[in-house]
Amino acid sequence: METALLVVIVMSAIGLIFGLILAFADKKFSIEVNPLIHVVDDILPKGQCGSCGYAGCLAYAEAVVLNPEVTPNLCIPGKKPVADLVAELTGKSAPEIEPQIAQVRCKNTITHAIKKYNYAGVEDCIAASLIQGGPKGCKYGCVGFGTCVHSCPFGAMTMGTDHLPLVDEKKCTGCGKCATVCPKAIIHMTTIGAPVAVLCNSRDKGVIARKLCSVDCLGCGLCTKSCLYDAITVENNLAVVDPKICLEKCSNPTCLEKCPTGAIFDLRK
Structure with a gap:
C-alpha cells in the first residue's frame, strides 16, 4: 500500500515538473500571431481549392497579411467582393481579375465514343488513364468517371447520363480545381x-x-x-x-x- 502511494506521489511530481517546463517553454518560445490573419481567413470562401497558389485559405491569409508583395486579389472563388475587402483590411490595391468559368471541351459521349477495351478497374479518371490512355478510342477525350466532379470544392459539377461532366454556371467560382485533376486536360477556364x-x-x-x-x-x-x-x-x-x-x-x-x-x-x- 505504501509502495503504491509512493509511486503515485512520484508520478504526480514528475508530471508537475514536466508541466511547468512545458508551460515555461510555451511562454518563452511562443510566436505572436497577427490577429489580422484570422480576420482575413474568416472572409475567404473556405474552398481550400489552391487557386491562389497557397496550401489553403489560412496559408493565403497569412501570406497576404505578412508579405507586402502578395496581392489581395488571388482568391479566384471570392471574386471582386472578397478581393476588395482583403485589400481594405491589408491596405493594398486589388486590380480587377476577369471572372472565368470551367468549360468541358469534349462531347465524346458513350453514344459517340469508340472503345478500345472494357475497363473494370477503379472508377477514377487518373487510374483509368494509366492503362493505354483510357478505354475510349479517342485518347484526348473525357474518361468519364467524374474525378473532376469529386474534386470540385463548391459542388458546381455533376455527371450527366452520357458520362460527361456538367458545369453549373451559377455555382462555378472559376477556381480551376477541376482542370488541375483532369488527366486529359479537357477542362479549360474561359471567359464568361x-x-x-x-x-x-x-x-x-x-x-x-x-x-x-x-x-x-x-x-x-x-x-x-x-x-x-x-x-x-x-x-x-x-x-x-x-x-x-x-x-x-x-x-x-x-x-x-x-x-x-x-x-x-x-x-x-
Missing part, C-alpha cells in the same frame, strides 16, 4: 458569356478523328475561313476560339453553320 466554343480536345488528324468520334473537330479550318473577326485559329489539328474577341465583336457566329461535325457549339442555347 462567350457565344461559341469548340467543345473538343482531339489533336488527331481529320481522317483519324472522324473514325474515333462523330463530333470530333477535324481541324479542317472551315470555321477559321468563315469567321469575320479572326477569332478562330487551328492549332495542332484543333480549332481554337478566342473567347474575348468572340464576345466583344461577334453577334452572329457564322462558324456554327460551317462546322461539318458540329464540334462548335452555340453556348447561348
